[in-house]
Structures are given as structure tokens and as C-alpha cells.
Amino acid sequence: MTNKTNEAISDIAKKTTRTVKDSLGSREVSETAYYGINTARALENFPVTGYMIHDVANELVVALAIVKKAAAMANLETSAPGSHVAEIMPFVIEACDEIIFDTTYTYRKHFRVDPIQGGAGTSLNMNANEVIANIALEKMGHEKGSHDIIDPNDHVNMSQSTNDVIPTAARIAVRLLLNDLLETMKQLRESFVNKSQEFDDIVKIGRTHLQDAVPVRLGQEFDAYARVLGRDIDRIEQTGNYLYEVNMGATAIGTALNTKPEYVMAVIKHLKAITGKVAGRYFPIRRCENLIDGTQNTDCYTEVSATLKICMMNMSKIANDLRLMASGPRCGLGEITLEERQAGSSIMPDKVNPVLPELINQVAFQVIGNDHTICLASEAGQFELNVMQPVLVFNLIQSVSMMNNAFKVFGKFCIDTITVSDRNRRRMKAYIDKSSSLATALTPEIGYKMAERIARKARELGESVLDVCLNDEAVMAKLGEEKLRKILDPIEMTKGGENLQQ
Numbered sequence: 102m103t104n105k106t107n108e109a110i111s112d113i114a115k116k117t118t119r120t121v122k123d124s125l126g127s128r129e130v131s132e133t134a135y136y137g138i139n140t141a142r143a144l145e146n147f148p149v150t151g152y153m154i155h156d157v158a159n160e161l162v163v164a165l166a167i168v169k170k171a172a173a174m175a176n177l178e179t180s181a182p183g184s185h186v187a188e189i190m191p192f193v194i195e196a197c198d199e200i201i202f203d204t205t206y207t208y209r210k211h212f213r214v215d216p217i218q219g220g221a222g223t224s225l226n227m228n229a230n231e232v233i234a235n236i237a238l239e240k241m242g243h244e245k246g247s248h249d250i251i252d253p254n255d256h257v258n259m260s261q262s263t264n265d266v267i268p269t270a271a272r273i274a275v276r277l278l279l280n281d282l283l284e285t286m287k288q289l290r291e292s293f294v295n296k297s298q299e300f301d302d303i304v305k306i307g308r309t310h311l312q313d314a315v316p317v318r319l320g321q322e323f324d325a326y327a328r329v330l331g332r333d334i335d336r337i338e339q340t341g342n343y344l345y346e347v348n349m350g351a352t353a354i355g356t357a358l359n360t361k362p363e364y365v366m367a368v369i370k371h372l373k374a375i376t377g378k379v380a381g382r383y384f385p386i387r388r389c390e391n392l393i394d395g396t397q398n399t400d401c402y403t404e405v406s407a408t409l410k411i412c413m414m415n416m417s418k419i420a421n422d423l424r425l426m427a428s429g430p431r432c433g434l435g436e437i438t439l440e441e442r443q444a445g446s447s448i449m450p451d452k453v454n455p456v457l458p459e460l461i462n463q464v465a466f467q468v469i470g471n472d473h474t475i476c477l478a479s480e481a482g483q484f485e486l487n488v489m490q491p492v493l494v495f496n497l498i499q500s501v502s503m504m505n506n507a508f509k510v511f512g513k514f515c516i517d518t519i520t521v522s523d524r525n526r527r528r529m530k531a532y533i534d535k536s537s538s539l540a541t542a543l544t545p546e547i548g549y550k551m552a553e554r555i556a557r558k559a560r561e562l563g564e565s566v567l568d569v570c571l572n573d574e575a576v577m578a579k580l581g582e583e584k585l586r587k588i589l590d591p592i593e594m595t596k597g598g599e600n601l602q603q
Contacts, residue, residue: 119246135211135235135245137253139227147215147224150495154225155212158498162212163201164274165229167375168266168349169257170197174375175367176259186259189237189251196236201379208236216495221488222267229266230257260360260368264396264486265351271494272344273376273386275405278501279341280380285508286334286412292516293327296320303521304591305436305529306536313538316591319436319521319529326419333412340404345385347372348395354485355393399479399487402497409500410472416508417465420458423515427455435528440518457515464507471496533591539566542588547579 118129121138128141155162170193177190200208211232214224230253235245237257243250251257258266301320308314349372350365352358357365369388376384389395429435445454474496478489487493533539540556543566547555555576559569567589570576576585587593 121246132245135208135232136213136228137231137235137246139224139253140214140231143214143218143224143228147218149215149217152216153213154216154228155206155209157216157502158274158495159209160277161225161270161274161494161498162209162229163379164270164277165212165225165266166197166200166233167273167379168270168372169229169233170194170201171349171368171372171375172259172261172266173197173257174371175364178367178371179361179363186256189241189256192237192240193233193251193257195240196233199236200233201375208232216491218491219488221263221486222491222494223263225491226258226263226266227253230254233257260350260352260364262352264353265348265392267490267494268396268399269347269349269372271490271497272347272401273372273384275402275494275497275501276341276344276384277380278498278505279337279344279405280382282501282505282508283334283338283341285505285512286330286337289508289512289516290327290330290334292512293323293330296516296519297323297327300521303526303529304533304595306532306538313532313536315538315541316533316594318592318595321595322422326422329415329419330412333408333415336408336411337405340401340408343401343404346387346389346395346401348389348392350388351392351396355391355396357392393485397482397485397487399482399490399493402493403475403479406472406475406497406500409504410469413461413465413468413504417462420461420465423458423519424455427458436521436525436532438520438522438525439515440520442514457511460507461511464503467503468500471500534565535563537566539589539591539594542594543570543576546584546588547576551575 117132119132120127121130121141122128123138123142125142128138130137130141150157173190173193176186177194180186180190203209212225212228214228218224234248234251234253234257237251238245238247241250297320299320300323301318303319304316305319306313306315307317347369348355349368350357350360352360365388369386373384373386376386423437423439426434426436427439430438439455439457441453442456443454444452445456446452475493478493478496479487481487481489537556537560540552540559543552543555555566555569555573558564559566562569567586570580570585570589571582580588
């Protein structure tokens with residue numbers, strides 16, 4: 102038999118399908134697929150973003166498996182010994198572990214539904230039920246689809262509803278992502294702190310309205326960047342804590358229909374233990390005080406999204422500052438030097454662009470847009486459920502993921518590598534020497550009108566404020582040269598706020 106014949110037979114084998122059925126009819130799915138009829142229908146109905154859920158929300162897949170495992174453990178704990186449920190739940194639990202710890206994507210790749218879908222996430226929940234059921238069946242020695250033994254709805258989804266599974270999994274997934282983001286942000290803040298110390302002796306001209314202002318140390322500017330980022334960290338951490346409050350056990354609308362009271366107690370216990378183990382840190386998961394409230398409302402997502410938006414607006418402002426300070430290299434401000442990361446033009450030789458700050462700007466635009474979508478989706482809930490959670494969760498996960506990825510490269514390839522060359526220092530000194538705004542420091546001694554006259558004359562003549570003062574009899578009569586030079590020392594002008602802190 103030739104190699105081509107072998108390849109043809111192999112291709113035919115790969116295309117082998119099995120028939121999956123529901124009350125609406127049947128579909129053919131690949132024999133290798135772990136999903137079933139509900140997933141197949143969702144693939145037909147929602148070809149929207151071009152993504153599959155495992156592509157863009159891997160943490161949500163893991164969180165779903167965590168939720169399903171906790172539910173299976175609670176059902177096992179509350180089932181009668183020797184019952185069918187007691188017999189099959191260990192295999193369901195084992196199947197969930199296969200997904201949670203599936204580093205090779207053997208099973209996660211079968212979570213294929215589009216992240217934006219109708220039905221409040223029912224397709225995603227069904228996708229999880231089907232994959233877990235078929236993994237469990239194989240572990241029992243049965244073929245995929247043998248749902249008379251393990252049924253996706255009756256067994257994997259036992260004591261659950263999409264309406265408590267999806268919100269709970271979403272909160273866990275976002276919280277897992279936030280943990281990574283917060284660690285990255287803390288590292289980025291440390292990068293700003295390090296640069297503030299490195300640049301503390303460098304004086305430059307401050308600017309307001311893009312016009313000359315009074316002197317400031319470059320290190321002070323970077324310290325301000327570190328501090329606003331610190332507040333962003335605090336805001337995100339605080340609002341992210343609301344994600345620990347879940348509605349698991351609520352089932353359809355928050356009334357815990359079709360559950361045992363002991364199950365409702367047990368599922369949170371297991372959810373907390375499993376999530377903490379996966380996250381590698383304590384996860385203080387708790388049940389909503391009111392399960393109907395927890396099922397209806399999505400304000401915890403909108404609050405987190407708002408803090409992400411605030412953070413990105415702050416970061417975009419910082420990126421704008423860096424782009425301006427690094428502009429040039431010869432015909433711009435030229436105050437700092439960014440590491441050259443890649444060629445900046447296909448036509449202009451030797452042009453290098455500030456690509457990392459530009460990246461931060463664009464991520465900010467996306468996060469701000471995502472926040473608007475999240476607000477609209479949150480407002481669109483009616484009565485006992487918000488059916489718009491798929492688009493809400495998709496955008497929130499995207500925001501957190503993009504920020505984490507962008508901040509990592511921004512810190513490593515931009516902030517950590519910023520330098521101030523001798524040319525940069527000369528440029529900053531020249532700006533200070535030329536700036537008439539230094540006359541501001543004279544106003545307490547000679548008054549605003551005389552200081553304004555000095556500043557205007559310095560600007561008109563193109564001379565320094567110091568030189569104009571040294572040739573001005575009225576100023577010299579009031580101050581004398583020694584006092585004048587002390588007042589106009591740029592470094593001393595930057596210390597007033599620090600003296601207040603002391």
C-alpha cells in the first residue's frame with residue numbers, strides 16, 4: 102500500500118463522524134469531538150467574532166471546570182451511598198481535573214462556542230456539560246455519547262443552571278486574570294519608582310498647557326507616575342474583591358430550585374477549596390447574601406471595568422508624556438531617550454518611533470470602548486436575569502488580558518530602558534536657561550509686576566532671566582547678586598513640596 106493511500110485512509114478516518122441528537126433533530130459531529138448537539142447548534146447559530154471561547158477566554162474554560170467540579174463534589178457529598186450519582190460523580194470530578202490542568206489543550210480546545218452568543222451563556226454551559234460528560238464516559242470505558250450512563254444535563258449539570266454557573270465561572274475567571282494583572286502592575290509601578298530615583302538629580306522645565314512652567318525634577322515626574330499607578334492598583338484590588346461573591350446554588354433565578362439545602366452549603370465550600378488550589382493563593386469565595394440579587398445584577402463587573410478604564414486613562418496620559426519628552430531626536434523636545442525597538446518607517450531611513458507608548462494609547466482606547474459595551478450590557482438586564490452577560494464578560498476578560506499583556510512589554514521594553522543621555526541633559530538645561538517662567542520665583546521678593554517685566558524682557562531679548570536681572574538696577578537694588586542666584590537656582594525651585602512633606 103502506497104504512502105498516498107495510507108494518507109487517504111488517514112484523512113477518511115479523521116472525518117469519521119457520529120450522530121448527536123436532541124428534541125429538535127440531529128447533527129453530525131467529528132468522532133474525535135468531545136462536544137455534542139448543543140455545541141454543534143451554537144457553532145451554527147453564533148459565528149460572530151471568529152474566535153472560539155478557548156482562544157480568548159482560557160481562564161473562563163478553567164473556571165467552568167472548577168465550577169463543575171465543585172458541583173460534582175457537592176452532589177457526591179449529598180447523594181445516597183451506592184446510588185447511580187455516587188457511582189458516576191468521581192468520574193465527572195476526574196474529567197473536570199483533566200480540563201483544569203490541561204496544559205496541552207487536549208480537552209480545552211473542544212470549548213468551541215463563540216464568546217458572543219444568545220441565551221445568556223447557555224451554549225457555553227452546555228458546551229462544558231458535553232465535554233465533561235464525554236471525558237468522564239471514556240474514563241469509565243464507554244464511548245462518547247453514551248448519555249444513558251452520564252448525561253450532560255442530568256448529571257454534569259445536576260443542581261445547577263446556566264444562570265448560576267456562568268456568573269460564578271465569570272467572576273472566578275476575571276478574578277484569576279486580575280491577580281495576574283495586579284502583579285504586573287506592581288512590577289510596572291516598581292519600574293517607575295526605580296526611574297524616579299535614577300532621575301532625581303535631573304532638572305527640567307515643567308509645562309502646563311504645553312507652555313513653559315516652573316522647573317521640576319524628572320524624578321519627580323516619574324514618582325508621580327508611580328503614585329497614580331499605585332492608586333489604580335488599590336482601586337482594582339478593592340473592586341475586584343466583589344468578584345469573590347458568587348451566586349452558585351441559585352439555579353435559575355436565585356430561588357435555589359432543584360437543589361438540596363445541604364448541596365447549596367457544600368458547593369461553596371468545595372468551590373473555595375478548588376479555586377484556591379488552582380490560583381495558588383487563598384480565594385475568599387462567599388455566597389451572595391441574596392441569591393436573587395446575585396443572579397439579576399451585574400454591577401460588580403461594571404465597577405471593575407470602570408477601574409480598568411480609569412487606569413488606562415492614567416496610563417495613556419503617561420504614554421503621551423513619554424512620547425512628547427522623547428520626541429525628536431533632533432527637532433522635538435529630546436529630553437529622554439526611549440530604547441529603539443524597531444524600524445519606524447518603510448520610506449524614511451533611520452526613523453524610530455515610540456511604539457510602546459503608542460501601544461498603551463491604543464489599549465486605552467480599546468478598554469474605554471469595552472467599558473462602554475459593558476455598561477450597555479449591564480443596563481440591558483430585565484427582571485431576574487441579565488441575558489447580555491456573554492458580551493459583557495467577553496469584553497471584561499479582553500480588557501484585563503490586553504492590559505496585562507501590554508503592561509508587561511511596556512515595563513520591560515520601555516520604562517526599564519529609558520535613559521537620559523548627555524545630549525538630553527544639555528537640551529533640558531538649555532530649556533531652563535531660556536525659559537522666562539523662572540521669573541515666577543522672583544514674585545514673592547519683587548512683586549508680580551516687576552517679575553512680569555523681567556520675564557517679558559528675557560523672552561523678547563532671548564536672554565536668561567538671571568542675565569536680565571543682573572542688568573536690572575531695580576532688581577539688584579532689592580535682592581543683590583547672591584540672593585538673586587539662590588532664588589533662581591532651578592534645583593531649589595523643585596524642593597518646596599518636599600519641604601512641606603517633611
